[in-house]
Amino acid sequence: MMTRADRLLFRGMLSYSTLLLLLLVALIFFAQIIAKAAGPGHGPWSMQQLVIYVALQMPQVAYDVIPLALLLGALAWLTTLTSHSELIALRMSGWSVTRLEQPLLVVGVLGAFLVFALGEWVVPITAPAAEAIWANASEPGVGFHDLGPSGLWLRDGRQVVRIAAVGDDGRRLRGVSIATMKPDMVGIEIMTTAQEAHFANGQWTLEGVQSHRLGAERIITSSAAQSPWQVALKPATLQSFSHRTQTMTLPALWQAYRALQGSALSMNRFALAFWQRLSYPFVGLVMILLAVPFAVRSHRGGGLAGRILLGLTVGLAFHFLNLMSGYISVSGGLPPAVATLAPLGAFALLAWWLHTRAT
Numbered sequence: 001m002m003t004r005a006d007r008l009l010f011r012g013m014l015s016y017s018t019l020l021l022l023l024l025v026a027l028i029f030f031a032q033i034i035a036k037a038a039g040p041g042h043g044p045w046s047m048q049q050l051v052i053y054v055a056l057q058m059p060q061v062a063y064d065v066i067p068l069a070l071l072l073g074a075l076a077w078l079t080t081l082t083s084h085s086e087l088i089a090l091r092m093s094g095w096s097v098t099r100l101e102q103p104l105l106v107v108g109v110l111g112a113f114l115v116f117a118l119g120e121w122v123v124p125i126t127a128p129a130a131e132a133i134w135a136n137a138s139e140p141g142v143g144f145h146d147l148g149p150s151g152l153w154l155r156d157g158r159q160v161v162r163i164a165a166v167g168d169d170g171r172r173l174r175g176v177s178i179a180t181m182k183p184d185m186v187g188i189e190i191m192t193t194a195q196e197a198h199f200a201n202g203q204w205t206l207e208g209v210q211s212h213r214l215g216a217e218r219i220i221t222s223s224a225a226q227s228p229w230q231v232a233l234k235p236a237t238l239q240s241f242s243h244r245t246q247t248m249t250l251p252a253l254w255q256a257y258r259a260l261q262g263s264a265l266s267m268n269r270f271a272l273a274f275w276q277r278l279s280y281p282f283v284g285l286v287m288i289l290l291a292v293p294f295a296v297r298s299h300r301g302g303g304l305a306g307r308i309l310l311g312l313t314v315g316l317a318f319h320f321l322n323l324m325s326g327y328i329s330v331s332g333g334l335p336p337a338v339a340t341l342a343p344l345g346a347f348a349l350l351a352w353w354l355h356t357r358a359t
Contacts, residue, residue, distance in 0.1 A: 002103065005090060009103040012080070017073030017107060024065045025058055032057065049133060056130035060246060063118040067280075068315040070111050071287035074104055075307040078295035091296065097358045101292045108288045112281035119277055120249050127247040144174050145241065151175070152241060156231050158185070163238075170238030173197040176206065178229075188214055197229060204229040245273035253277065271336035272329050276322075279340050283318070286347050290314060293354035318347055 002010065032054045037047075081087040090100065131145070144167035152163040164175025176197050180190040195208030209227045213220040245253065257270040291311070321343040329339030 005095075006103040008086075009077075009100070010106055012077045013073055013104045013107045014110075016077040016080075017069050017111065020072045020076065021062065021066060021069035024069055025062055028061050028065075029054060029058060053130055053133045056126045056133070059118050059122045059126045063115055063123055063280075066111050066115050066118075067284040067287050067318075068311070070108055070284040071291055071315055072308060072311040073107075074288050074291035075295060075311045077104075078292065079307045082295065087296070097293050097296055097355055100296070101289065104288050104292065105285060108285040111284045115281040115284065119246075119280070124247050124249055124252075127244065131244075131247075144172070145244065147241060154233070156233060158183070158189075159231060161231070161233075163241075166238050166241040168198075170235035170241065171199045173238070190214070194227075194229075199235050204231055204233065245269065248273070250274065250277055268330050268336050272326055272339060275336050275340035276326070279344055283344060286344060286351060287314070287318075289351035290347060290354065293351070293358035296358045297354070314347075318343060321346070 033050065036050055036054065078087060081090075087100075144165040146165050147163065152166070154161050154163075158181045160179045160181065162175075162177040163173050166173060174196050176194040178190075178192040178194075179188050180192070181187070182189045191212045191214070192206070193210045194206035197204055197206050199205075206227045206229045207225065209224045211222045211224075211227075213222075239256075248256070253270050253274040257274060294310070295307070322340075325334060325339040325342055328334045329336050334342075
């Protein structure tokens, strides 16, 4: 049962964290509006379209900044309590650091549920809708998702395929390059490029085709407006590439990882996203565990501005460490589970060390 002091800590933590979350989202919202309005456009934008597009991105922004809002909220609230001597009074009455954390962690658990709900049920709807507006499409799913400079590589028999972009839930491809290897798999027999490919009636068709057959003495070049493409590649397999991993649910991420496991590709991208989605709701709890012992140990130093600066520094440090380990994992240097849990574990160890010093 919560005491009066517990309720005070809980309400203050909830109020400060909510206020800071709204401030962070509002700042990013207006920054995005200014950036999109002042920067190069993408089609005939109206102010209404611009506001809708940016608003649809805000659930993803909230998902990203909730742990930072919890960290800043804890630091700001405990600094306010310290300035009025309430925190010192609680400590002198026998409250340990662990006891102080309990009502704050209840808010952290609520934040964790909100992060999970946004990631699983809200962002997978709003993010594709924002992408569709950006692509000037009439409905989510018809735009193309660029797969980066290296594209998507896969192999089917003697065919080695590179795909630059995937759209329409895996039923349309853009920038297709096909290298047909010789029977002994040493050297290229035919090099084919196509502007696009589409899947209909159980068959792939290439569009804007250029084909180069490499002979012993010459190269035979041919072109065609359309050409059938015999390949064992299903749109369901490519569907996961038509949107960013942030727009996929946990079951979709797991299914994409299992469906493409054992192919010529490294599926760390989906495994990493899966583990990040599982672990990210707990980041806010670790941030609270970091904030409390620091605030308890620093009764007179820093003030509110200093604590906010500290919180931003810690939040950015975690963000960059998480990004760095993710890049290493995608390149094959770390298992996805290790790359995801290592930054969280490092900051949890830092929180434990601060607890030992504050006790």
